[in-house]
Amino acid sequence: MTSVAVIDYGMGNLHSVASALKHLGAQRVLVSHDPAQIGKADRVIFPGVGAIRDCMAEIRRLECDQLLLDVLESRHIPVLGICVGMQSLLAHSEENGGVDCLDLVKGEVRYFGDDHRDADGTRLKVPHMGWNQVQQTLDHPLWQGIENGSRFYFVHSYYADCADRSLVAGRGDYGVGFDAAIARDNLFAVQFHPEKSADAGLTLLRNFLHWNGQA
Amino acid sequence: MGLAKRIIPCLDVDNGRVVKGVNFVDIRDAGDPVEISRRYNEQGADEITFLDITATHEERDTTVHTVEAIAAEVFIPLTVGGGIRKVEDIREMLNAGADKVSINSAAIREPEFVQRAAERFGSQCIVVAIDAKRVAGDTPRWEIFTHGGRKPTGIDAVEWAVRMADYGAGEILLTSMDRDGTRDGFDLAVTRAITDAVSIPVIASGGVGNLEHLAEGVLEGGADAVLAASIFHFGEYTVQQAKEHMASRGIEMRL
Numbered sequence: 001m002t003s004v005a006v007i008d009y010g011m012g013n014l015h016s017v018a019s020a021l022k023h024l025g026a027q028r029v030l031v032s033h034d035p036a037q038i039g040k041a042d043r044v045i046f047p048g049v050g051a052i053r054d055c056m057a058e059i060r061r062l063e064c065d066q067l068l069l070d071v072l073e074s075r076h077i078p079v080l081g082i083c084v085g086m087q088s089l090l091a092h093s094e095e096n097g098g099v100d101c102l103d104l105v106k107g108e109v110r111y112f113g114d115d116h117r118d119a120d121g122t123r124l125k126v127p128h129m130g131w132n133q134v135q136q137t138l139d140h141p142l143w144q145g146i147e148n149g150s151r152f153y154f155v156h157s158y159y160a161d162c163a164d165r166s167l168v169a170g171r172g173d174y175g176v177g178f179d180a181a182i183a184r185d186n187l188f189a190v191q192f193h194p195e196k197s198a199d200a201g202l203t204l205l206r207n208f209l210h211w212n213g214q215a
Numbered sequence: 216m217g218l219a220k221r222i223i224p225c226l227d228v229d230n231g232r233v234v235k236g237v238n239f240v241d242i243r244d245a246g247d248p249v250e251i252s253r254r255y256n257e258q259g260a261d262e263i264t265f266l267d268i269t270a271t272h273e274e275r276d277t278t279v280h281t282v283e284a285i286a287a288e289v290f291i292p293l294t295v296g297g298g299i300r301k302v303e304d305i306r307e308m309l310n311a312g313a314d315k316v317s318i319n320s321a322a323i324r325e326p327e328f329v330q331r332a333a334e335r336f337g338s339q340c341i342v343v344a345i346d347a348k349r350v351a352g353d354t355p356r357w358e359i360f361t362h363g364g365r366k367p368t369g370i371d372a373v374e375w376a377v378r379m380a381d382y383g384a385g386e387i388l389l390t391s392m393d394r395d396g397t398r399d400g401f402d403l404a405v406t407r408a409i410t411d412a413v414s415i416p417v418i419a420s421g422g423v424g425n426l427e428h429l430a431e432g433v434l435e436g437g438a439d440a441v442l443a444a445s446i447f448h449f450g451e452y453t454v455q456q457a458k459e460h461m462a463s464r465g466i467e468m469r470l
Contacts, residue, residue, distance in 0.1 A: 013309040013340070019287050050337040114414065118217070125416045125439055127339060127385060131219045131261055131469040151219060151469045153292060155339045155385075174218060196292050196314060198256065 002209050003028040005041035007067065007085075009058040011050045017082065020195040021045075024206050033062045035070070043208065044071045046189075048084030052109070052158070053096035055084050065102055072104070072187055078213040080142075080205075081189030086182065087160055089189055095158050105182060105189075106163035118175045127157045128174045134181065134192065138169040140215060142188050142207045150200040152180075152192035160191060186213035219469040220433050221261035221440035222457055223294075223418060224447045226251060229268050231277040233448070249284045255447065256289045258454035261469060263289065264317070264388075264442060267297030279311045286312020294342055296388075305332055309340065317388055319344040320361050323368055326382060333383025342418075343384040347372035347405050348392040357405045364392035372405060373412050380413040387413060388442065391421040398424025398445075406436030418442050426452060426460035433466050 004021050006014050008031045021029045030037055038044065046068060048055050059065055071077050081089055093099045093109035101109070116124045131151040136143045159178035162168055170181030172191065181190045188208070194201035226233050232246040252263050265285070267278045275298065282295055295308045296317030305316050322329050322343055333341045347357040348364060357372040376387050389409055391402035401419045410417045419438035423429060423446055432441040446452050462468045 013314070013336075015310060015312050016286065016290075016314065019312060020290050023288065023290070049339060123414075124218075126414055127416075128218065129339070129386065129416050130221050130439070132217065154218075195290060198259075198291050202290055 002026045002043070003030070003041045004043050004045060004209070005038040006031045006045045006047060007038065007064055008033050009048075009055070009062050009064045011048055011055050011058055011084070013049070014047055016193075017045060017047055017195040020202065020205055021209070024202060024209060026209055033064055033067070035063075035067055038067060038071070041077070043078040043211075044068075044080070046079060046081045046085040046088075048082070048088060050084065051096055052084060052087060052093045052101070053099045055088055056099055056101060059088060059102070068102070068104070072185075076186050076213060078208065078211045079187045080208050081187070082195075083156060083191060083193060086189035086191055087158060089182075089187075090160055090162070093158060104187075105167060105184065107179075108161050108163075109158045110161050111158055112174065112176070116175050124175045127155055128159075129155045131197075132172050132174060132192075134170040134172055136170050136181075138183055138215075140169050140183050140188070141211050142183070142204055143169070144207050145203050146200050152190075152194065152197040152200055154192045156191060183215060185215065217467055219261070219467050220438075220461065221418075222429065222454055222461070222468075223262045223264050223440055223442040224255045224260050224454060225264040225266060225420070225442050225444040227266050227268050227444060228278065228281065230274045231281050234268070248281050249288070251448075252285045252289045252293075255454055256291055259458055259469065260291060260454045261440070262292040262294065264294040264296065265313075266317075267295065269298065279307060282308060282311040282313055296342070296344055302332060302335060305336055305340075309336065313340075315340045315342050315386070317342040317344045319346065322379065323359065323361060323370065326378065329379055329384055330382040333385070338383045338385035341384050342386045342388050343376075343379040344388040344390065345372055345376060345379075345409075346390050346392050347402075349402070349405070355404055355408070357402075357408070360392050364395070373408050376409045376413050376417075380415045384415060386416045386418065388418045388420060389438075394422025395420075397422050400424065400428040401432045401436055401438075401441075403431060403436045406432060406438055410437035410439070416440065426457050427464075429457055430461050430464040430466060433461065434464065
């Protein structure tokens with residue numbers, strides 16, 4: 001029985017990720033921030049969209065930080081962070097004038113910049129919106145069946161820059177190289193939206209449903 | 216390696232049925248938006264835009280059900296536009312499974328609506344649609360028109376795009392009312408003027424009649440994405456063929 005909890009701290013639309021999981025055959029998908037409910041799940045998705053300050057405020061107010069620590073470090077069940085869910089795991093973000101995050105993964109969340117350009121000087125639009133390639137930098141069960149360099153759907157203006165490079169599972173490039181996926185023990189986190197990334201994204205989510213939490 | 220340009224097929228939906236003539240050979244129910252979305256998804260569409268041209272409030276329920284049905288099986292970004300007037304309309308569409316909403320006349324009536332919407336739901340899901348028409352004069356200038364291009368507003372399209380980006384729009388959907396339905400290609404001058412003026416992505420729309428028009432939208436217009444309806448609906452070209460053509464012109468695509 002695959003039972004997935006999508007942690008809901010009130011930021012953004014969790015419909016897509018829940019419906020993708022159901023489509024892939026997850027028997028039970030619950031969208032909640034209730035520890036009792038999440039305690040019944042055998043894996044957890046930690047999503048997030050919007051501004052980091054509002055996200056962090058809600059994560060703390062609803063005690064989702066404790067919840068996340070519990071599933072990661074006491075229960076040791078598989079956890080997938082998505083987009084701002086990934087960014088919030090880092091120590092600190094430049095967004096909203098600087099916001100302290102969960103510090104579960106050492107590193108900074110940085111801004112692409114207002115006048116962001118590629119190596120040729122061509123101006124790049126911010127947010128980074130659309131399909132970009134991800135280079136897999138670690139062998140990981142969640143990459144299984146996904147060709148290296150596959151494109152995923154991104155929407156973000158800030159990006160993760162992990163201090164411990166051994167945790168980086170995937171890299172993207174948008175004028176600057178950035179960490180598109182990180183992996184540590186039973187945690188995997190991605191900057192892109194697998195629930196919006198057609199076959200490549202669905203394969204990653206299917207892998208997550210079958211993952212035992214071991215790298 | 217880098218960010219791909221996007222192709223966005225657009226469905227004009229009236230009371231749960233795709234209009235503007237749909238002619239897929241294999242599809243029994245040619246006007247079913249769910250079936251057409253599935254087909255475009257299989258062909259590699261990068262996103263889907265769903266424009267609700269339904270007139271009455273009662274028919275909105277049909278729209279919500281259709282959006283739910285598409286979102287339950289098509290896992291690429293879905294934008295819903297048409298009749299988005301209040302924060303509640305946005306919430307309803309996002310809850311139905313839309314990823315973005317497109318705001319058009321409500322922004323003209325009350326520009327601050329865009330600001331509120333972006334603050335509440337995040338810029339990433341707020342698209343501002345601009346219907347622009349060239350106005351006579353020595354220097355190129357475009358004005359925003361409403362009511363299907365019949366009613367001038369006096370608002371300069373480029374200035375409006377800049378203002379909407381400042382108000383938190385995450386993307387601009389730019390339709391040339393001079394070109395819409397003509398199959399003569401995008402109005403590349405207004406596309407270029409707006410893509411140069413704003414730092415957010417711009418989707419070019421209106422006038423696509425062949426695959427080279429799509430490529431021009433990116434290469435000459437500077438668009439980040441191109442939107443088309445009839446060339447795909449009539450089965451003239453598949454989305455895949457369009458992407459291959461654009462790639463052959465040196466444009467980075469998701470193939």
